[in-house]
Amino acid sequence: MFSKHVTKDISAYCHGELSNEESKQFAEHIIACAKCRAKFEEVKLGVKLAEQLPQLAAPNHLWRELEPLLEREHVEIRPARVSAWQLKAAAAVLVLLSAWGGWLIYSNRGNAILTVDGKPAWRVKRLDGAPKVGAERISNNGELAVGEWLETDGNSRAQIAVSSIGSVDIDENTRVRLLETQPTEHRLELARGKMSAHIWAPPRLFFVNTPSAVAADLGCAYTLEVDDQGSSLLRVTSGWVALELENRESIVPAGAACETRPSLGPGTPYFEDCAAGFKDALKKVDFDPDAAARSAALKAMLDQARSRDTLTLWHLLTRVEGEDRARVYDKMAALFPPPAGVTREGVLALNQQMLDAWHDAMETTWMGIWKGVPKPLAEAYWKTKNGLSRRLKDMAPK
Amino acid sequence: MMVAEQLIDGRVIEACQQGDRAAFQLLFETYKDKVFSIAVYSSGGDPAVADDVTQQIFLKLFTAIRQFRGDSEFTTWLYRLVVNACLDERRRRRRLLPWGETVAMSNPSEKKPQEKQYARLEVAEAVRAAIGELKPKFRLPILLKYIEGLSYEEIASVMGCSKGTVASRLNRGHSQLAKRLSHLNNPAAWGE
Numbered sequence: 096m097f098s099k100h101v102t103k104d105i106s107a108y109c110h111g112e113l114s115n116e117e118s119k120q121f122a123e124h125i126i127a128c129a130k131c132r133a134k135f136e137e138v139k140l141g142v143k144l145a146e147q148l149p150q151l152a153a154p155n156h157l158w159r160e161l162e163p164l165l166e167r168e169h170v171e172i173r174p175a176r177v178s179a180w181q182l183k184a185a186a187a188v189l190v191l192l193s194a195w196g197g198w199l200i201y202s203n204r205g206n207a208i209l210t211v212d213g214k215p216a217w218r219v220k221r222l223d224g225a226p227k228v229g230a231e232r233i234s235n236n237g238e239l240a241v242g243e244w245l246e247t248d249g250n251s252r253a254q255i256a257v258s259s260i261g262s263v264d265i266d267e268n269t270r271v272r273l274l275e276t277q278p279t280e281h282r283l284e285l286a287r288g289k290m291s292a293h294i295w296a297p298p299r300l301f302f303v304n305t306p307s308a309v310a311a312d313l314g315c316a317y318t319l320e321v322d323d324q325g326s327s328l329l330r331v332t333s334g335w336v337a338l339e340l341e342n343r344e345s346i347v348p349a350g351a352a353c354e355t356r357p358s359l360g361p362g363t364p365y366f367e368d369c370a371a372g373f374k375d376a377l378k379k380v381d382f383d384p385d386a387a388a389r390s391a392a393l394k395a396m397l398d399q400a401r402s403r404d405t406l407t408l409w410h411l412l413t414r415v416e417g418e419d420r421a422r423v424y425d426k427m428a429a430l431f432p433p434p435a436g437v438t439r440e441g442v443l444a445l446n447q448q449m450l451d452a453w454h455d456a457m458e459t460t461w462m463g464i465w466k467g468v469p470k471p472l473a474e475a476y477w478k479t480k481n482g483l484s485r486r487l488k489d490m491a492p493k
Numbered sequence: 494m495m496v497a498e499q500l501i502d503g504r505v506i507e508a509c510q511q512g513d514r515a516a517f518q519l520l521f522e523t524y525k526d527k528v529f530s531i532a533v534y535s536s537g538g539d540p541a542v543a544d545d546v547t548q549q550i551f552l553k554l555f556t557a558i559r560q561f562r563g564d565s566e567f568t569t570w571l572y573r574l575v576v577n578a579c580l581d582e583r584r585r586r587r588r589l590l591p592w593g594e595t596v597a598m599s600n601p602s603e604k605k606p607q608e609k610q611y612a613r614l615e616v617a618e619a620v621r622a623a624i625g626e627l628k629p630k631f632r633l634p635i636l637l638k639y640i641e642g643l644s645y646e647e648i649a650s651v652m653g654c655s656k657g658t659v660a661s662r663l664n665r666g667h668s669q670l671a672k673r674l675s676h677l678n679n680p681a682a683w684g685e
Contacts, residue, residue, distance in 0.1 A: 140670075141669070145670060149617055
């Protein structure tokens with residue numbers, strides 16, 4: 096993993112010049128290597144900037160001025176030997192060849208494909224039934240261009256290849272649209288239904304818009320469901336996912352879930368193995384419009400909280416106020432004492448540095464796979480990862 | 494390479510070599526915007542210089558096209574002419590002007606922008622200026638990639654170097670752009 100740095104391949108990765116296997120190895124290394132990751136962020140910004148360079152239109156007078164120069168330079172120019180209809184025929188051939196060329200590009204560029212009219216697209220594979228792209232049913236394989244909807248009914252399922260960085264399985268009764276696919280950003284919209292994503296890219300390259308939040312991939316696998324009211328449920332099976340809406344954010348690790356509501360955004364993440372009463376009470380704390388009911392639910396939650404539920408409590412610190420915040424702090428301090436330098440007053444005043452320090456200290460207890468790993472190694476990993484997540488979040492366009 | 498350019502390669506070039514005016518014009522119309530764009534970005538944004546460079550490139554193209562034997566792709570041959578002309582122009586201008594001076598240039602096809610569009614145009618203008626400050630060996634691969642849409646292999650062929658060198662120069666070009674325009678690394682600068 097650390098044997099060979101990949102900085103020389105960063106532009107090639109962003110431009111899709113690496114093979115799928117090379118891309119996967121690149122992404123795995125980037126996630127683990129702080130040095131290459133820092134360089135990746137720099138080059139990625141350079142790519143994003145260079146993409147803004149427009150092709151300019153040459154002024155109309157150029158040909159008028161060029162013709163006499165050609166004659167002066169003794170370039171032999173004869174009147175046109177082709178008639179107007181021949182030029183029209185040539186134009187028609189151009190159109191046909193463009194279509195053929197689009198197909199060639201489609202068939203020769205791995206997962207980075209273009210439709211016949213030049214739109215970026217992703218490959219789609221039918222898994223069951225007859226999924227539709229737009230109004231067209233796809234047989235075994237199809238393509239989903241930017242702006243197009245993929246829809247499944249009660250009997251159909253499909254799989255999308257997300258450029259070269261992963262795949263998304265689309266369940267029954269689901270409607271998704273490809274919003275953007277660029278080296279620096281891939282974005283889907285999930286209007287309703289359920290999808291399962293497996294992404295092996297560096298953090299914050301793959302996003303899913305839902306009616307009530309944006310899911311930002313931080314290197315992970317997860318499922319995301321959206322119901323007819325626009326509420327969603329995120330369940331993370333590996334890595335991390337950030338759910339965001341305006342200034343509200345929930346960071347959801349493997350084993351945890353998080354619900355969202357339209358206009359309210361992401362609720363508070365919770366581990367799925369928490370007590371049933373804890374989960375029910377959290378739903379009230381997050382979404383009940385009655386303040387007294389929320390406060391009573393918070394008390395019930397705190398009574399049932401375990402050490403691992405500090406994930407939920409940490410997020411709640413910034414979402415409740417006054418006495419409720421103090422209660423959350425006291426419960427957290429009892430379950431996982433704050434590290435040196437983190438004070439009660441600072442946390443209650445929402446000092447960001449203290450909140451981050453406590454978060455980082457608790458993170459190893461939230462991730463089951465780190466049980467048994469030497470503490471210094473686990474802490475070093477999470478310190479790097481948390482710094483990266485925050486930097487990426489600061490950099491990401493909202 | 495676009496397929497339309499492949500047709501130019503196969504049908505029109507032969508007519509150009511025989512001095513066919515319509516074929517010349519078709520060739521010009523096909524490549525004029527791309528050639529002009531590179532000329533603009535390589536001339537520090539000066540439209541008058543870009544006009545001259547574009548005309549010189551097509552003049553040279555039309556006088557030399559009979560020597561084109563099809564040993565390489567036509568586009569490779571054309572973009573070598575473009576790259577050499579831009580380097581020549583830069584050498585000439587370096588004696589006259591401090592490099593990196595830019596002249597504001599409006600694009601006639603641009604419509605009155607909305608707020609976000611305006612922010613994007615400002616970013617594009619900043620990128621345009623920053624591109625002009627890069628050394629040609631870093632600037633030209635970026636222009637061939639983003640304006641012409643060439644692959645690494647095609648850029649390597651145009652510039653007479655290896656794919657690895659292209660990747661390395663693009664990396665360094667991107668890094669330098671990012672460093673010069675680090676103040677644009679926030680959503681507000683993009684109107685978001």
